[in-house]
Amino acid sequence: MNNPEPGGLVWFDAPAPPRTTEPLSRERIVAAATELADREPGGEITMRALAGRLGVRSPMALYRYVGSKDGLADLMADQVYGRFSVHRGDGWRPALRELGTSGWAAVQRHPWFARLAFARPPLGPNALNLYDAALAELDPLNLPAATRMGFVNTVLGHVFGSGLALLEEQRMRAGIGTPTDADLAASAAPYLERIAAAGAHPHFSRWAADPERHAPAPQTFEAILDWLLDGLGAGLPPH
Incomplete structure (x- = not known):
C-alpha cells in the first residue's frame, strides 16, 4: 500500500487495511487519538503518545x-463531521439551523476539531454527506452556486469560529490555572481594581462592577445563529 505524502489526503491514497488480519485498525487508532485529544487542553497529540496508548512500541x-499525521487528522475530523446533522424536508432554514446546533454540540465535545476544520479539506465521507444534505435543502431557492455554498459556510463559520474561541479559552485556563469562572474572576479582580482606580475607562469599569454583567448573556451561540439566518433570509428574492 502506498502511503500519501505529508499533507496528502488519506481518502484516496491509503485505503484501510482489512480488520480481520491486523491487531490494529483505523477505527482503534482514531478512537484512541480522539480520546487523547479530548484530554489535552489544546487538543494536540503526538504519534508517540498515541502509540503508547495503543501499546505499540514504534509510532511507525x-x-x-x-498514512501520515495529516491522514490521522483527516480521519479524526471526519469522525466529528459525522456528528453534525441537517434537518430534511422543511426548507433551508430548519436545515441550516440544525447544521449549526448539531455542529456546536459536536465542537463543544471535541474543541480541537475546530482547528482541524480550518486546517484540512472537508473531503471525507461524513463531511461530503453533510455538505450534500445541506446543499440539497438549498436547491429549491435556485441560488447561484457560490451563494448556496456561502449559506452553508456562513453557518459553519459560526460553528468553527466559536469552537476556536472555546479551544483557546480552554488552553488559556489550563495555562494559568483557572479552570472555573470563579477562578478566572478572582485572577482578574486585582487588574480590574487598578483600572477602576485609574479612572481612565469609566464606562468599562461600571460594566465590570455590575454583578449582572454576564446574566443572561444575549449573545448565545443559538441567538447569533438566528441573527445570521435572519440576515441570509433577508437577502433572498421575494417569492
Missing part, C-alpha cells in the same frame, strides 16, 4: 493505517 507502526 501506525502509519500503515493512517
Whole structure:
C-alpha cells in the first residue's frame, strides 16, 4: 500500500487495511487519538503518545493505517463531521439551523476539531454527506452556486469560529490555572481594581462592577445563529 505524502489526503491514497488480519485498525487508532485529544487542553497529540496508548512500541507502526499525521487528522475530523446533522424536508432554514446546533454540540465535545476544520479539506465521507444534505435543502431557492455554498459556510463559520474561541479559552485556563469562572474572576479582580482606580475607562469599569454583567448573556451561540439566518433570509428574492 502506498502511503500519501505529508499533507496528502488519506481518502484516496491509503485505503484501510482489512480488520480481520491486523491487531490494529483505523477505527482503534482514531478512537484512541480522539480520546487523547479530548484530554489535552489544546487538543494536540503526538504519534508517540498515541502509540503508547495503543501499546505499540514504534509510532511507525501506525502509519500503515493512517498514512501520515495529516491522514490521522483527516480521519479524526471526519469522525466529528459525522456528528453534525441537517434537518430534511422543511426548507433551508430548519436545515441550516440544525447544521449549526448539531455542529456546536459536536465542537463543544471535541474543541480541537475546530482547528482541524480550518486546517484540512472537508473531503471525507461524513463531511461530503453533510455538505450534500445541506446543499440539497438549498436547491429549491435556485441560488447561484457560490451563494448556496456561502449559506452553508456562513453557518459553519459560526460553528468553527466559536469552537476556536472555546479551544483557546480552554488552553488559556489550563495555562494559568483557572479552570472555573470563579477562578478566572478572582485572577482578574486585582487588574480590574487598578483600572477602576485609574479612572481612565469609566464606562468599562461600571460594566465590570455590575454583578449582572454576564446574566443572561444575549449573545448565545443559538441567538447569533438566528441573527445570521435572519440576515441570509433577508437577502433572498421575494417569492
